[in-house]
Amino acid sequence: MFHRSKQGAVDIITSGVSLTRDHVDGLRAVIDQCLNHGQPMAVLDMQKIPLFDSAGLEHLLDFQDEFQRRGGVLKLAAPTPLCRDILSATGIAPRFEIFSDVNSAVGSFLR
Amino acid sequence: MLFNKVQIEVPRRVAAHYLLFCLTAIGLFFAGVVFALQKFQDSRTEVACLAILRRSVTTIGRDYLKFGESSIQSAVERARSEGSLAYCAIVATDGRIIAHSSPENIGQMYKGPRGEQIQPNGVTRARFVDVYSRALREYRGPLKIGNRDLCEVHVAIREPGLWRNISTGALHIPVAMIAVSGVIGLGAIVLYRMVRPFAEIDRQLCAVARSSSIQSIELRPVSVHGGAALGWNRLVDARQQQTCRSNLAERVSTAVDRRGQKQAEDILNSLMDGIAVTDVEGRITFANQAMTACLGGVDESVRICGRQMSDCLGSEADKSSTLALFDPQLQERTVTAELTRQDGADQRICRVARYPLRSGDQKSSAGHVWTIRDVTQQKLAEKARDQFLDTATHELRTPLANIKAYAETLSLSDMLDVEQQKEFCNTINSEATRLARFIDDLLSVSSMEVGSLTMDYQEVDTERLLREATQKVQPQIEQKDIRFDTVLPAKLPTIKVDKDKFTVVLVNLLGNAAKYTPNGGRIAMTVRAIDDQLFIEIQDSGVGIAEEELPRIFDKFFRSSDPRVVEQTGTGLGLSFADEVVRKHRGSINVTSEIDKGSTFTVVIPIA
Numbered sequence: 001m002f003h004r005s006k007q008g009a010v011d012i013i014t015s016g017v018s019l020t021r022d023h024v025d026g027l028r029a030v031i032d033q034c035l036n037h038g039q040p041m042a043v044l045d046m047q048k049i050p051l052f053d054s055a056g057l058e059h060l061l062d063f064q065d066e067f068q069r070r071g072g073v074l075k076l077a078a079p080t081p082l083c084r085d086i087l088s089a090t091g092i093a094p095r096f097e098i099f100s101d102v103n104s105a106v107g108s109f110l111r
Numbered sequence: 112m113l114f115n116k117v118q119i120e121v122p123r124r125v126a127a128h129y130l131l132f133c134l135t136a137i138g139l140f141f142a143g144v145v146f147a148l149q150k151f152q153d154s155r156t157e158v159a160c161l162a163i164l165r166r167s168v169t170t171i172g173r174d175y176l177k178f179g180e181s182s183i184q185s186a187v188e189r190a191r192s193e194g195s196l197a198y199c200a201i202v203a204t205d206g207r208i209i210a211h212s213s214p215e216n217i218g219q220m221y222k223g224p225r226g227e228q229i230q231p232n233g234v235t236r237a238r239f240v241d242v243y244s245r246a247l248r249e250y251r252g253p254l255k256i257g258n259r260d261l262c263e264v265h266v267a268i269r270e271p272g273l274w275r276n277i278s279t280g281a282l283h284i285p286v287a288m289i290a291v292s293g294v295i296g297l298g299a300i301v302l303y304r305m306v307r308p309f310a311e312i313d314r315q316l317c318a319v320a321r322s323s324s325i326q327s328i329e330l331r332p333v334s335v336h337g338g339a340a341l342g343w344n345r346l347v348d349a350r351q352q353q354t355c356r357s358n359l360a361e362r363v364s365t366a367v368d369r370r371g372q373k374q375a376e377d378i379l380n381s382l383m384d385g386i387a388v389t390d391v392e393g394r395i396t397f398a399n400q401a402m403t404a405c406l407g408g409v410d411e412s413v414r415i416c417g418r419q420m421s422d423c424l425g426s427e428a429d430k431s432s433t434l435a436l437f438d439p440q441l442q443e444r445t446v447t448a449e450l451t452r453q454d455g456a457d458q459r460i461c462r463v464a465r466y467p468l469r470s471g472d473q474k475s476s477a478g479h480v481w482t483i484r485d486v487t488q489q490k491l492a493e494k495a496r497d498q499f500l501d502t503a504t505h506e507l508r509t510p511l512a513n514i515k516a517y518a519e520t521l522s523l524s525d526m527l528d529v530e531q532q533k534e535f536c537n538t539i540n541s542e543a544t545r546l547a548r549f550i551d552d553l554l555s556v557s558s559m560e561v562g563s564l565t566m567d568y569q570e571v572d573t574e575r576l577l578r579e580a581t582q583k584v585q586p587q588i589e590q591k592d593i594r595f596d597t598v599l600p601a602k603l604p605t606i607k608v609d610k611d612k613f614t615v616v617l618v619n620l621l622g623n624a625a626k627y628t629p630n631g632g633r634i635a636m637t638v639r640a641i642d643d644q645l646f647i648e649i650q651d652s653g654v655g656i657a658e659e660e661l662p663r664i665f666d667k668f669f670r671s672s673d674p675r676v677v678e679q680t681g682t683g684l685g686l687s688f689a690d691e692v693v694r695k696h697r698g699s700i701n702v703t704s705e706i707d708k709g710s711t712f713t714v715v716i717p718i719a
Contacts, residue, residue, distance in 0.1 A: 006662075008495075009459065009487035038405035038452075038459070039383070039485040047697060071383050071401020102694075109488045 001026040004033055010106045011042040015049055019056030031063050040072035043105040046079040052086050064095060073097070077105040121313045122306040126299045133295045156248070157236070160268050163194035164234065164252045168264045171201065172254050175261070183210045184217075190266065197247055200265040201254070209262060223249060223265070238270070246270040308333050308340040326354075385483035388468065389420050393437070396478070405461065405483050420481065424450065424463075436465050442479075443467050449486070460490045495667065502668045506549045506682055510542035517542075545680065552684040555615075556667060556691075566609045566695050573603040573645065576610065577638065580617035587625040588634065598637040604718045606645055612692045619685040620649045620712050626679050628653035628709070643718050650711040656704040664702065665690040 001023060002015045011034045017023050034042045044060075052060070067074045075097045079087065087093040099105035167190040174182040183201055191199040191212035201210040202221045211217050226237030226249065234252045241247055249267040253260050311333040322328050330351075332344040376399075379386050385402030389395050395416050398406070406415050406423040415423050421437055433448045435441055447464045461483050468478040517535045521527070527535070558565075581597070588595050624634045632652040639646045654675045656664060663669045668683035670676060686700075693700050698716035 006457075008491040009457070009485070039385070039401060041485070041488065047694070068381075069400050070404035071385055071399075072404070073383065103691075106488075110492050 002030040004030045007043075007102070007106045008109075009041060010109055011040070012045055012102060012106070013042060014045040014047070017049070018051050018053070019049055019060065020051075020053040021055035024055055024059045027059065027063075031066070035066060035070060035072075038070065040067055040070055040074075041109050042067070042072070043075045043077050043099075043102055045077050045102050046083055047077075047102075049083060050080060051082055057086070057090060057092055061092065061095065075099065075105045075108065077102045121309045122303045123310075125306045126303045129302055130295065130299055133298070137291060137295070156268060157250075159194075160248065160250045160266060161230075161234065163190065163196065164250045164264060164266045166190070167194070167199060167266055168252050168254050171264060172256065172261075175254075176256070180209075184214070186210075187212055194266065195268075197245065197267040197269050198265075199267070202251075202263045202265055204260055204262060221265075226251060246272070308335075308337065312340070312343050383484075385481075387415075387420070387481040387483075388478060389481065390478045393419050393421060395420055395423065402481070402483060405485070433463070436463060457487075459485055459487045462486045498668050502683060503553065507546065510546040510549075513542045514539050514546075549682050549684075552682055552688060555688055556684050566612065568607050568609055568696075570605045570607050571610050571613075573606050573638070574599065576606075576608075576614060577603075577617065577636070577647075580614050580621060581636070583614075583618050584621040584625055587622065591625060591628065591630045591632070593625060593628055593631070594633045596633070596635040598635065600638065600640055603638065604640050604645065606716060606718055608696055608716065609692070613696070616689040616692050616714065617647070619689045620714070623685065624649055624651035624653065624710075624712075626681070627651065627676060632709075640718060645716050645718050647714040647716075648711060649713075650709065652709040655706040655708050656702070656710055657706055661702060661704060665700070 001017055002013060005012045005014070013027070013030055013034070015023075015027070017026075019027065031042075034040045064074050076087075077099045078101050079098060084093075084098070087096070087098070097105070097108065099108065167186075170190065171183055171186045174186045187199045187201060187210040190196065196212070198212040200208055200212065200216065200221070203209050206221050208216050208219050208221050224237045224239050226235035228234070229236045232252070234250060237249045237251070239247060239249070246269065247267045248270050249265055251263050251265050254262050254264050311331075315328075315330055319325055319328050319330075330347045332347050333340050335341050335344065379397075379399040380401075382399060383401055385399065385405045387395055387398040387402045387406075395418055398415050403415055424433065424436075433450050435446045436448050438446075445464065445466050447462065449460055449462050452459050452461060464482045466480045466482075468480050470477050517539045521532060521535050521539075577597075577599070581595075585595075621634070621636070628634060628651045634652075635648075635650045637646075637648040637650070639648075654673060656671060657673065660669075660671050664671075665686050667687040669687075670681055670683045690700050693714055693716065696716045698714060701713045701715070702710060704710035
């Protein structure tokens with residue numbers, strides 16, 4: 001459901017399912033792996049995530065807080081137009097760095 | 112030591128002292144009274160005795176003159192009874208008792224002491240204890256007829272004694288004692304009440320004297336009985352007001368400090384860089400969240416404050432690259448080091464900097480400020496850049512060198528025949544093609560990395576696309592006598608792809624299969640349409656890929672270390688490009704492989 005890979009020192013999380021109440025546990029498990037070391041750096045590849053629900057958004061914010069508590073950061077890449085609209089309409093977009101593709105997101109960690 | 116004894120309240124002490132002195136005074140007074148009484152009784156007794164003596168002398172002398180010597184015995188007895196005397200006697204001038212109130216003594220020689228003269232007329236007084244153990248006082252007066260001493264009259268009375276004197280007033284003593292006691296008691300009560308307010312003041316002052324910290328003692332007002340209590344209450348009130356003001360000032364100051372400290376903590380906790388402060392002994396006194404996560408690890412409950420920084424850095428602290436951080440000679444200057452930490456299966460590189468902490472006008476540091484930043488990604492990028500430069504240099508130089516060499520040979524040598532010249536030209540051509548292909552790949556990958564790789568999606572005939580890709584690789588396959596099987600469904604759906612780039616992907620995959628499959632091997636391309644996805648599987652019977660290298664095969668410039676792969680030409684960009692293009696198509700490439708058995712690459716893309 002959720003898959004974790006590495007690009008350099010950055011974790012790339014990919015998924016093909018919606019980020020909804022039914023699937024957040026799967027994302028939680030992958031996030032926990034990313035948080036398993038100091039100063040975690042991760043990019044959520046949203047290319048294949050069709051939509052969010054409120055539970056998914058809430059968990060996304062929680063994950064971001066957990067990353068920040070450890071001096072790390074979770075960034076978003078390639079959201080679909082619908083997801084981008086959801087993030088914007090809910091006011092959550094400013095809380096995240098959002099990139100058009102994974103490479104740009106990974107490259108931002110070099111700055 | 113003063114306060115080790117049991118302290119009695121002031122009023123009770125005062126009352127006790129009052130009673131003590133009063134009773135002492137009364138006792139002394141009482142003794143004086145008894146003494147005075149004793150003296151008074153003594154004097155009165157003497158006067159009485161002398162009077163009795165005079166009367167006796169007169170009476171006996173008269174009776175002697177009137178009735179002769181026989182009348183003196185009755186006179187003596189009469190004198191004794193009237194005067195309540197112990198005895199009365201008449202002693203002749205020769206010392207013989209001629210009359211005595213106790214007749215058995217008549218005729219005996221008088222044996223009493225001499226006595227002392229107390230009056231000029233020859234009256235003497237003697238004190239003695241008789242044979243009956245009675246304390247007697249005897250007065251003696253001469254009885255004269257004319258000028259002739261006829262005899263001496265002796266009258267004796269018992270000494271009054273102290274207890275006898277006391278007993279005479281015994282009936283009146285209780286009344287006196289009661290009256291005196293009552294007055295003293297009343298005085299004690301009045302005095303007690305007067306000094307009682309001072310008891311509370313005394314108690315509080317004693318508590319202050321005993322306490323090591325005056326500030327901790329709470330002083331309380333007392334009930335107002337007089338000016339002293341009123342003054343005390345005013346002092347207590349003033350102290351309370353001062354305490355309230357200082358408490359308020361202290362609370363305000365603490366709140367301001369705490370707020371400032373909280374704000375500073377919030378600021379530091381917002382940073383991604385780890386920040387810590389150590390004291391002069393190297394113990395961590397503050398660490399922000401990032402530092403705690405970096406040093407403390409996963410468990411948020413692990414507190415690193417109080418621990419030595421060298422312990423937190425673990426075994427990395429002992430390495431030569433980090434020794435400078437803990438060198439005592441370098442305490443006063445900034446030191447930077449990089450340390451490598453094993454984080455599970457990954458290696459993380461952190462840049463650690465230590466700065467001397469100076470506060471105010473201190474000349475020497477009061478500790479150190481530490482920063483730590485994960486630079487793993489930067490290091491990997493630098494390594495990739497270096498690798499790219501190495502590879503690019505090699506991949507550019509090698510064909511250029513070949514082209515130059517063959518071109519020089521062609522231009523300089525006159526001994527080459529036509530066949531050799533053709534061969535050299537073919538080599539130059541193929542090297543130029545290789546160079547061009549590398550530059551194309553390089554440009555494509557660069558475009559891909561900077562995000563400028565544009566995609567031109569069109570609906571294409573899948574079967575035709577596959578055929579075109581296969582044709583490009585066919586010569587290579589035939590050259591190595593590799594068996595190539597194709598499995599296609601009866602009807603292939605159209606797909607929406609960037610035709611040119613997707614063709615490059617297929618050519619790369621088929622080309623790799625052909626390159627790394629030995630002569631006489633087998634390549635199979637199987638295409639399936641399942642639900643809304645197209646699966647293109649390219650399987651070969653080639654050299655395979657080692658399991659530990661599988662995760663890296665899509666990395667830019669990565670080439671297997673297998674000698675059979677190294678001996679083949681390659682830039683290491685093909686699979687990286689293919690992976691990126693497929694991702695752009697919202698697809699994926701998966702690979703399975705086994706050494707010496709072959710590899711299977713599966714491209715999955717959505718069907719239009």
